[in-house]
Amino acid sequence: MKISQRVAGVEYAIRDIALEARKLEKQGKKITYLNIGDPLQYGFQPPENVKEALMKAVREGQNYYAVSEGLPELREEIARKEKRKGLGVGEDDILVTNGVSEALEMITASIVEPGDEVLIPGPYYPPYASYVRLFGGVPIEFSVDLHNSTPDLGDIRKKITPRTVAICLISPNNPTGAVFSEKSLKDLVDLANEHGLYIICDEIYDQIVFDEKFVGIGKVSGDSPVILLNGFSKVHLMSGWRIGYISFNQSKKLEALRENVPKLARVRIATNLPVQYAALESLKGPQNYLPKFVSDLKRRRDYTIKRLNGMGGLSCSNPKGAFYAFPKIEKNRYGSDKEFVLELLKSKGVLTVHGSGFGTQYGSGHFRMVFLPDMPVLEGALDKIEEFVG
Template structure:
C-alpha cells in the first residue's frame, strides 16, 4: 500500500477469483465483452455515444497512446500537445518520428488553453490535437467553452481530437468530459484503471471511439490490427476491472476527500513561501505545479530540483521535463500523508529561504 491508498478489496478478490477459476487464457484482442459493455456504459454516461464495439481494452493508457499515435501520424507529421504535458505524449510521438508541438496554456487563468496559440500552430502536417483533462502536471480542468472550441477546431481542420481523461473522477470541482460536445467529430477518449481504481501496477486502460464519427473508421481498423498483434490485454485483470466498474465506488469519495485535504495543506504552505508562486489551486489529479520565482536566481528548473534533492533529500520533478512550456516550474505530488508532506514542505521552505542568502 502506498501513502495509505490501496486497491479496493472487492477488486483484488475478483482478480484472485479469476485466476483460481482458470480465466488465465488470452482474451479477445479488443477486450473481454462484458468489460467493454461496462466501459461503454461508463463513458456514455459522461456524454459521448459509445457502444461496446467502440472500445478497445489496452495494457494501460500508455499502450493506448502508443497505438493511437502510431496509427494517426507518419514520420514528419505533427501532433499538438498541451504545454506543459505528461512527458510520454512527447516521447511516444518522437519514437514514431512524429513532432509534438506544444500549445500554450495560461497559468494566470487557471491554465486555460490559449486557443489562439493552438490554432496558430495548426499546419498542413498537423494530424491531431491531444488534450489531458484533468491535466498532469497542472491539475487544471477544462471549462465548457474551451471544450466546445476544441471540438469546433478539430472539425474545421479535419483533425483527430484525443482526450486523456484518466483523472476524470479524481476531481475537487465540477468536471465535464469532452464527450458532452463531440457530435460527429473524430474524438477518441483514453482512460484507464490506474488512478481512479488504484490499479497502477495491473496495467489496464482503454480507447473509446466516438460511435457517431465516420472519420474514425481508418483509425479503428489500424488500432484493431495493433490490438490483435499483441494478442490481448491481461485477462484476470480485465475480470477484476469489470468488478471495479460494476461494484461499490465508495473508495473514490474517500480518496478524493483525503487528497483534497492534502492539496489544501500544500497550497497553504506554498502560499507562505516567498520565492515560489502558485496562482490557482489544482482542481483535479494529485499534482501541483508551482513557479520558481526569478528572485531566487536559478538559471534553470533542473538546477533548482537537483540542489533541493542534494541539500534536503526532497525529490520533485523539474518543470521542463513536461516540455519547454513547463520551464522554471517544478511538480510536487500530494499523495503522501500530511505528516510526510509537512516534513517535505518544511525542508522546501528552509531550502528556498537559504537560496536567498
C-alpha cells in the same frame, strides 16, 4: 552494434530523475519521494472486492490469452461508464489496453507519420511528446492559462499547419491539474473540426476533481472524430495491474483508424485477463471508496498549495483535479529548474521533478510534486522545501 536513433528522443523525466535519488539512497540518505503519480505508493489500495475479483479470476482458471479487443463484459461496462459521461459509445467502440500508456502508443503509431505535427497542452505528460517523436512526428506545445484552466485558442490556431494531424487534451491535466470547462472543450472540438484534426482526449483523472463538476469530451464531441483514452491506474487505484482503454466515438471520420488500431491490439495478443475481471468489478462494484479518496486528496491539495504560496520565491496555481502541484520558481538561485530539483534532492532529500521534463516551452522554471503522501509526510517535505527556498 547498431541502435535505432528513434529511441534517442524518448525521455521520461519522472522516472529518469529517480535514478539520482537512488544513488543517494545507496549512500544512506533518506529520501522523500514526491516524484511519482501513483497513489498506491502512498498508502492507497484497491478496494477489497476488486482485489478479490482478481484472485477469484486466477483461482477459477481465467489465466489464458484473452481476446485482443478485451473481455466483452468489460467493454460493455466501460461503454456504460463513458455513456454516462456523455460519449455515445457501445461495446464495439472500446478497445482494452495495457494502460493508457499502451493506448497512447497504439493511437500515435496509427496516425503519426514522419514530419507530422501533434498539438499537445503545455506543459504536458511526457509520453505525449515521446511517442510522437518515436514515430517521427513533431510535438508542438500550445499555451494554457493555468489560473483559469483555459486553453489559448488563438495560440492553437497560430500553431496549426498543413502537417498538423491531431490535438491532444488531458483533462484533468498532469502536471498542472487544469480541468477544461465545457465551453473550452466545445471550442477545441469546433477548431479541430474546422481543420480536419483528430481530438485525442485523456481523462484518466476524470473522477479526481475538487472544485467544479467534471465535464468529459463526450458531452461536446457530437460527430467530430474523438478518441478518448482512459484507464484504471488513478481513480480505480490499479496502477500496478496495467489496464486502460481506447474509446472511439461514432464519427464517420474514424472509420479507417478503427480498422487499423485493432491490428496493433492483435499483434500484441491481449491485455492481462484476470486484471480485466478486476477492472469489471471496479466499475460494477461499490464506489464508496472514492469520496474518501477524493476528500483526502482535497485536504492535501489545499494544504500544499497554501504552503507553497506562503513561501517567498514560489507561486502555484490551484490544481482543480489530479494530484500534482506545479509551482513556479520565481527566484531561482540555480542555473535551471533541473539544477533546482537536483540541489533540493541533495541538500534536503526531497525528490520532485523538474518542470522542463514536461516541456521546455511552458514547463521550464517550474517543478512538479505530488500531494499524495499523508499529512505528516507532506508537512515534513514542505518544511524542507521552505528551508531550501528560504
